[in-house]
Amino acid sequence: MLIFSGGTGTPKLIEGLRNILPEEEITIVVNTAEDMWVSGNLVTPDLDTLLYLFSGKLDTAKWWGIKNDTFMTSDALRSLGHDEIMRLGDQDRATNIMRSDLLRAGYSLTKATKKLAGALGIRSAILPMSDDPVKTMITTSSGKVHFQEFWVKEHGKPEVLEVVQEDIEKASIAPDVLEALEKEDHVLIGPSNPITSIGPILALQGMKELLKKKKVVAVSPIIGKEPVSGPAGKLMAARGLEVSSAGVVDCYGDILDIMILDERDEYGISALKNAACKILITDTLMKNADKSTALARFVVEAFT
Numbered sequence: 001m002l003i004f005s006g007g008t009g010t011p012k013l014i015e016g017l018r019n020i021l022p023e024e025e026i027t028i029v030v031n032t033a034e035d036m037w038v039s040g041n042l043v044t045p046d047l048d049t050l051l052y053l054f055s056g057k058l059d060t061a062k063w064w065g066i067k068n069d070t071f072m073t074s075d076a077l078r079s080l081g082h083d084e085i086m087r088l089g090d091q092d093r094a095t096n097i098m099r100s101d102l103l104r105a106g107y108s109l110t111k112a113t114k115k116l117a118g119a120l121g122i123r124s125a126i127l128p129m130s131d132d133p134v135k136t137m138i139t140t141s142s143g144k145v146h147f148q149e150f151w152v153k154e155h156g157k158p159e160v161l162e163v164v165q166e167d168i169e170k171a172s173i174a175p176d177v178l179e180a181l182e183k184e185d186h187v188l189i190g191p192s193n194p195i196t197s198i199g200p201i202l203a204l205q206g207m208k209e210l211l212k213k214k215k216v217v218a219v220s221p222i223i224g225k226e227p228v229s230g231p232a233g234k235l236m237a238a239r240g241l242e243v244s245s246a247g248v249v250d251c252y253g254d255i256l257d258i259m260i261l262d263e264r265d266e267y268g269i270s271a272l273k274n275a276a277c278k279i280l281i282t283d284t285l286m287k288n289a290d291k292s293t294a295l296a297r298f299v300v301e302a303f304t
């Protein structure tokens with residue numbers, strides 16, 4: 001199965017999929033538009049969440065970073081007056097240093113990620129959506145800032161006037177993603193942020209055309225009129241979309257074959273009763289690993 005992912009909602013579902021599918025059968029296309037250079041190294045939050053999930057290192061209390069990581073370098077930098085926007089754990093920083101050294105040596109992001117995945121003993125393919133840099137920028141009343149500045153430094157609080165993915169028109173789908181799309185007929189769009197996690201993957205040139213030939217199943221990250229977590233509502237509203245599962249369907253457009261909604265999502269179920277795609281309803285709230293596995297089984301069934 002080919003899965004499009006960000007760094008929280010879809011990884012929760014992948015945790016369940018790993019219990020029912022062989023790892024070799026899972027290929028993940030990962031958003032890279034939130035990546036940011038910090039103190040000379042490239043931090044790739046969504047890729048790293050997946051690397052750490054598959055290697056058993058992920059801090060699943062936060063869904064980013066390594067569990068029980070220390071912050072000695074971050075603290076030392078801070079005491080010197082060098083405050084980093086993203087607080088990096090020491091082991092996590094090691095991942096970023098290795099990745100960035102590989103990039104400086106001429107590796108593509110895909111090849112650098114493959115090398116890290118190999119070193120961590122991962123058998124699933126974890127693929128950056130593109131080897132070209134794309135940056136999600138948020139315009140607030142104080143100006144235009146990188147997504148991480150809005151989310152980490154400003155805690156997602158400022159009013160959002162605009163969201164753009166800079167350089168998206170210059171970015172190509174990574175060659176390994178194209179190859180995976182040639183082999184795979186089933187694509188799962190996980191319950192990730194439709195604007196900042198799935199949006200950049202779908203906005204890559206040619207992606208929507210390729211998906212029209214596939215069976216595409218998506219899980220809504222919205223229940224009623226709110227996301228389960230995070231800034232998706234604010235960002236959808238800034239793009240003129242209704243904050244609801246219907247807004248998510250509008251956002252993905254005609255690539256969708258099936259949309260899975262939560263059983264509590266009365267508004268979405270009613271708003272989508274005449275939708276062009278098929279609607280399936282189940283419990284999508286992944287409060288623990290058993291819930292993730294149950295939803296994963298439902299998703300696998302939806303493809304049959």
Ligand SMILES: C[C@H](OP(=O)(O)OP(=O)(O)OC[C@H]1O[C@@H](n2cnc3c(=O)[nH]c(N)nc32)[C@H](O)[C@@H]1O)C(=O)O
Nearest residue numbers: 006007008009191192193197221227228229230232286
């Ligand atoms: C900051 C965060 O971005 P990121 O970490 O990349 O997260 P994702 O885009 O992958 O996911 C955020 C998205 O996920 C939805 N979510 C979270 N848990 C669940 C769940 O158990 N069920 C379900 N149906 N959706 C879930 C959540 O509403 C978020 O919109 C970000 O942008 O939030």
Ligand SMILES: O=c1nc2n(C[C@H](O)[C@H](O)[C@H](O)CO)c3cc(O)ccc3cc-2c(=O)[nH]1
Nearest residue numbers: 007034044045046048064065086087088152
């Ligand atoms: O809220 C925070 N999120 C942090 N995140 C999460 C990140 O900002 C976002 O949740 C993702 O970009 C959304 O996918 C990190 C992710 C990393 O891979 C590495 C470091 C950080 C540091 C922070 C942080 O200091 N605060």
Ligand SMILES: [Mg+2]
Nearest residue numbers: 006007034046
């Ligand atoms: Mg993300």
